[in-house]
Amino acid sequence: LRHDDVVTLFHEMGHTLHHLMSRVKERGVSGVSGVEWDAVEFPSQFLENFAYEPQVLKLFARHYESGDVLSDEMIAKLIRAKNFQSALFMLRQLEFALFDFELHSRLYQGEEIQHLLDRVRERTSLIKPPAYNKFQNGFSHIFSGGYSAGYYSYKWAEVLSADAYYAIVDEGVFGSELAHRYKEVVLAKGGSQSMQELFVEMMGRECETKHLLRLSGIE
Structure with missing residues (x-):
């Protein structure tokens, strides 16, 4: 498997565990x-974040012929590759999210849409796109993808995951009391309560955004 495949496997397993660990009896709010x-x-x-965690990788990441465990040097390279230009990618995602939010705040027509996007890019873009770029006309996520006024959710879910991930990693990946609470609170209760409430119950505090920068290597 390529490492990208491993990351995908971990990602989808996260959804699977959300269903498997649910203790909610009502189907409509059980699991995901x-x-x-x-x-x-x-x-x-x-x-998904644990697919980059050295303690986890060393449990299974071995050369298919020699059996050698993935080295610390190679793990470091994987992490550096993941974080390459991550700040630029984050700015791009913020541009999409802010444009989406503003676009759904009132009725924009004609050139107003381009002017709106230009204003957002003044805050988020390091390089001004050429005039012929009409990204907004094909922003499929908010037209046919169900993300209208909700594109920000990509980044907010990352904030939640990064905060919880580092809280557990800093406590100790295996045998962590916080990891147990994650299983018993977040996974077990599914959609029976707001995730805002479940996150505070698990962490004992509100979510902190700073760990997203740490996860992206741009602290």
């Missing part, structure tokens, strides 16, 4: 069902 749009990717992105 009923979880808010901006939090449903939290468990999947949370588990």
Whole structure:
């Protein structure tokens, strides 16, 4: 498997565990069902992060012929590759999210849409796109993808997952009391309560955004 495949496997397993560990009897709010749009990717992105965790990789990442365990040097390279230009990617995602939010705040018509996007790019873009670029005309996520006024959810789920991930990693990956609470609170209760409430119950505090920068290597 390529490492990208491993990351995908971890990601989808996060969704699977959300269903498997649920203790909610009502189908409509059990597991992934009923979880808010901006939090449903939290468990999947949370588990995905462990595909870069050295303690986890060394459990299974071996050369298919020699059996040699993946080296610390190679793991470091994987992480550096993941974080390459991550700040630029984050700015781009913020551009999409802010444009989406503003676009759905009132009725924009004609050139107003381009002017709106230009204003957003003044805050987020390091390089001004050429005039012929009409990205907004084909922003499929908010036209046919169900993300209208909700594109921000990609980034917010990352915030939740990064905060929980580092809280557990800093406590100790295996045997962590916080990891147990994650299982018993977030996974077990599914959509029966707001993820905002479940996150505070698990962490004992509100979510902190700073760990997203740490995860992206741009602290």
